[in-house]
Amino acid sequence: MSTASDSMTAVDRATTTLGAASIAFACFVFAASLPSEFEFVEVGPVGAVALVVCGMLATLSGLTRRPPLRTVAGAVLTAGALAQLVGLAVSVQPLGGDASAMSVTGGLGLALLTLTTSSAASLHQKHPMKGRP
Amino acid sequence: MSRGIEPSAGAPAARVPETTTTAAMIAALRVGVALMWIQNVGWKVPPDFGRADDRGLYFWAGQAVDYPVFAPYSAFVESVVLPNIEIFGWFTLLIEGGLGAFLLVGLATRFWAVVGIGQTIAITLSVLFAPHEWHWSYYLMALAHLAIFATAAGRSYGIDGVLRDGWSTSTGRLPRLLTRSS
Numbered sequence: 001m002s003t004a005s006d007s008m009t010a011v012d013r014a015t016t017t018l019g020a021a022s023i024a025f026a027c028f029v030f031a032a033s034l035p036s037e038f039e040f041v042e043v044g045p046v047g048a049v050a051l052v053v054c055g056m057l058a059t060l061s062g063l064t065r066r067p068p069l070r071t072v073a074g075a076v077l078t079a080g081a082l083a084q085l086v087g088l089a090v091s092v093q094p095l096g097g098d099a100s101a102m103s104v105t106g107g108l109g110l111a112l113l114t115l116t117t118s119s120a121a122s123l124h125q126k127h128p129m130k131g132r133p
Numbered sequence: 134m135s136r137g138i139e140p141s142a143g144a145p146a147a148r149v150p151e152t153t154t155t156a157a158m159i160a161a162l163r164v165g166v167a168l169m170w171i172q173n174v175g176w177k178v179p180p181d182f183g184r185a186d187d188r189g190l191y192f193w194a195g196q197a198v199d200y201p202v203f204a205p206y207s208a209f210v211e212s213v214v215l216p217n218i219e220i221f222g223w224f225t226l227l228i229e230g231g232l233g234a235f236l237l238v239g240l241a242t243r244f245w246a247v248v249g250i251g252q253t254i255a256i257t258l259s260v261l262f263a264p265h266e267w268h269w270s271y272y273l274m275a276l277a278h279l280a281i282f283a284t285a286a287g288r289s290y291g292i293d294g295v296l297r298d299g300w301s302t303s304t305g306r307l308p309r310l311l312t313r314s315s
Contacts, residue, residue: 014295018238040172081234088179088226099230100175107167107234111292114240118296118308 011119012062015070015112019058022077022108026051029096041104044096050080051105058112071116077109160290163236166249166277171233174226182222190225191218193260200262210259228252236281239291244314246282250275287315 028041029048043051054073061069083094084102095101176189183189194214201207214221228248235245257271280286287293293315300308300315 010295014292017290040168042175085230091180098175099177099226100171100233103171103174103230103233104237106230107237107240110234111238111240114292114296118299118311 016062022055042097047095074112081106156289163286167236174229197259239287241314242287249278
């Protein structure tokens with residue numbers, strides 16, 4: 001019991017951290033004025049809004065222990081990364097910026113989705129009789 | 134029976150204990166290397182990856198031919214990579230984008246550390262002898278990935294650290310794969 005509870009806490013903490021990181025990465029929308037040495041990510045206004053909104057959803061998910069919010073945030077970020085990847089082929093970047101925006105949103109999105117799927121599978125594994133008569 | 138080397142009087146401890154500070158330093162290494170890949174995937178621009186203007190990835194891949202480091206690799210680049218830069222460019226973009234994404238969050242970190250070493254070797258063989266390049270940049274890149282692999286850096290403030298226990302007790306194929314790659 002305590003193990004499952006600890007595990008959930010770690011997942012919630014990770015979700016909150018990923019949400020905060022997502023919001024932090026959105027700040028790179030202002031990075032064009034920085035020297036190129038510090039412009040680690042090039043993201044446009046649409047990408048920044050997506051990162052902030054999904055970051056807030058993930059943070060809220062971690063703080064209030066609502067996994068569906070994490071799933072939504074992860075799915076939106078992953079879809080954004082895929083759209084950016086497809087868009088690069090036709091020189092249209094839905095998130096603005098370049099492939100670095102794809103890498104960041106993809107990483108954060110996949111991490112959130114992995115937390116959802118793995119924690120659900122882990123809980124199921126730890127309670128194989130749960131729900132059975 | 135002791136389970137390890139006991140420090141004796143005057144002898145240094147066998148291992149540095151894993152503390153919050155050392156874990157944070159390992160995570161900083163991982164995230165820093167991820168940011169390097171993230172920043173540098175940005176200038177891999179499809180569809181021609183710089184072929185039209187002899188710039189970008191096409192130019193830098195061509196350095197392997199102009200300033201050969203390893204003759205067979207140079208021949209491969211000249212006869213296979215450059216004529217098909219539109220294909221190899223996408224490989225490069227996906228590999229470096231994946232390196233940035235997965236190392237950033239610490240997911241399947243040891244697998245991606247190996248990928249990073251491979252990509253570093255490819256870059257090194259392309260540009261090591263190019264003018265104005267600092268050879269230690271590439272040695273340090275390889276060593277940084279080696280450190281990420283050796284420390285299993287995803288277990289320090291990464292997704293691997295959060296989920297690995299669950300993966301290791303699961304019977305599924307993907308969790309087992311993730312256990313091995315973390």
